[in-house]
Amino acid sequence: MIDVPVLIVGGGPVGLTASIYLSHFGVPSLLVERHPGTAVLPKARALNARTMEMYRQIGLERAIRGAGMPPRFGHMVMWAESLAGAEIKRLEPARGAASQALSVTGNCGCSQDMLEPVLRERAEAAGAGRVRFGTGLVDLQCHDAGVVARIRDSAGQEQDVSARYLIAADGAQSPIRRQLGIERDGERDVYDSVNIHCRVDLTRWVDDRPASLYLIEQPELRGTFMTINGTDRWGFLVTSLSHYGYTPEQFTPAFCTEVIRRAVGCDDLAVEVLGVGAWKASALVARHYRQGAVFLAGDAAHEMPPTGGFGLNTGVQDAQNLAWKLASVLKGEAGEALLDTYDAERRPVGQAVTHSSLLNALSMGRTARQQEAVLPRKEFLNEVGLIFGARYQSAAVVDDGSRLQVDDPVLQYVPSAAPGCRAPHVPLTRDGQTLSTLDLFGREFVLLTGPNGVPWQEAAGRLHPSIAGFVIGHHLRDEEGRFLRSYGLAPDGAVLVRPDGYVAWRSTGGAHDPSAALTRALDMALCREGQGSQA
The missing domain is CATH 3.40.30.120 (Glutaredoxin)
Known part of the structure; x- marks a missing residue:
């Protein structure tokens, strides 16, 4: 039996950040993640200034910026018929400039597959055995004094873990949330998407107009090039598949290559497909973030469309809010009621950013509900109040x-x-x-x-x-x-x-x-x- 103050289930940015912060506050924890390693797809990429303040305060800002995209790509978003075709609009997000005046740090573009190794290294540095990848949760029993969980590693070996508290950072489909019967409110399956991770040299189309996003608007293709390194590694997000008659199964390497060439506007472009992930965007928030000894964090608590880049940021800020409170209670410095304030403080934030992200998606025609819109509402990438307020x-x-x-x-x-x-x-x-x-x-x-x-x-x-x-x-x-x-x-x-x-x-x-x-x-x-x- 392993006995630990806090068990963390989920080794994405939220779980890793929770592990780092608990160690920062002097509290041991055990993190388990069923996947063998960190993210292989870029997924989330935008870290806002409030998040970078957090990481700066624990000495991680420099490492994260070192793993991120060149800063010159972070100042603009562009719409075009194709990268080689006519431009539709350029947008310089107001929240980037505002952050420079309101904070000691600023936004950072760092794709999730580059961010997670930085966080994992820091989390593992706190002590041997505190982070276990390739280890999944197979059973969970909750009681008044905490939880007893059974975990299984990749070799099939099982162990029991006794913990006073558990952080469920196990994603939007959260088996823990489902086991606890916590309902969510909002809109499910707002649109469907495929994320293509590729190696393709786009330098000649982007070098003189660096942007964090290049949104492609064609009658039969709506997609977004997501900058990773600004030269030869990119994400391409195809949205509203079903509206255009696509299915996830169609996205073979050959079909992905065809789609990317069409979005660039170059029929003989060399493309190497590195990975494909299909998913559906929803706007859902859990009705409560705490149930007994279990706390929901990140996507387990709030699932939102990526339009606006708030999902990861909201999740890691959940982790910071919760970690200091857990540490204070476990050290005997605070009353148990302090832990109830996690829900009181973070759930309204989750509701606000999820709603705003949904409105962004609707305004850009990224849903089956509204396909005619192209350009976003004025709030898109200008949400200074949501970031700091x-x-x-x-x-x-x-x-x-x-x-x-x-x-x-x-x-x-x-x-x-x-x-x-x-x-x-x-x-x-x-x-x-x-x-x-x-x-x-x-x-x-x-x-x-x-x-x-x-x-x-x-x-x-x-x-x-x-x-x-x-x-x-x-x-x-x-x-x-x-x-x-x-x-x-x-x-x-x-x-x-x-x-x-x-x-x-x-x-x-x-x-x-x-x-x-x-x-x-x-x-x-x-x-x-x-x-x-x-x-």
Whole structure:
């Protein structure tokens, strides 16, 4: 019998990220993945700035960018009749430019087959045996004290695993979700697609107009070239197969070659088909993300069309949100009710991005419902509000009564340090070196105060030595004078930021008894004042 605090089922980006973060917070876990290795098809490719903030905070940004496509391909999306034919439209996504101003990092194009090895290497570095590929879940029993699972490796050897908690990152078809009987709401099988992974040199058609996506619009073919390395390795996504009379079985290497040549507009183009995957896009969200000791994450919790590139990003952000909470409970620092806030915080996000992704697909005519449209709605690739603007409302957030005025929560983002919001990016300097407020987050609770906030920091040091404290104006210099304005603080105010970079509590000014105020805030943020019921 293997005894481990957390069992993770699924070794895609979400499961691997959960493993990495649990290790980052000092919690051992066991990850099992039934496939023998990481992804062989490009699948998802777009990592948004919020996701890259996460990976930057745990030291993975450089490795991921090194595995990604050349950055010059990330600034444009293009529509054309074929790569050699007439252009229809060019779009420079507003969210890319906005991210540069709103974050210390930016978007990254890194296909899933290149991303997963980076994540796997980091996850395995935490300890031998923590990540097991070629090992599947064959039985699961849930009880009040946790779960007992039976796993089987590729040699047919079986073992039992006892775990206090289980993260189900086992994909859109999630056998675990089905076993638990968790229903989903939304629209199923919105459209069908085939993803072709190929080696083909497209340099002469793309080198002078680099784009992350080249959308091909023909009367009998709707498809998208997805940039992987910008030269000779590409994905080609054929959408709405049934509408055009295609079936997945038709996509033999010879037929794939014919389709790609037609999309390029070159009849004698050399094409090597590396892999083909058929799938159907749905827009479905689980009715709850937690059931007892089991938590759904990633596609198991929310399945969405790829139009907008939110699936992977939403999933790995689920993993970060859940990991710090599991770690806090397992270490005895938080009440069990903290785990209920995972559903309260992440399910509304999953619902919002799934709905937006569906509307993107409908506007682009990628579904049987609406085939006449070609160009997308204005929100497509401009969803700055969805990327940065989520405001959590849960027991892990101490509401201060502040309200945000945003006319369009999809397009608009107003930086705010109101409780429940992502702590804003503000440039700072330390010993002559430039850094961001975001670089201070990611491991423990962080207390940021204005220049007159020393009493807050002294209280934190006496009561909670695990809190990292910074007086902006003493420890760190605010050369641009932005911190107090961005965080909504007076010079003697303070803000408490959670390990996931979201604000737990804020005092806009000083307090008569900083120790008592801070203790009360931390108790509330960690749900130490009473236990909540499980879903």
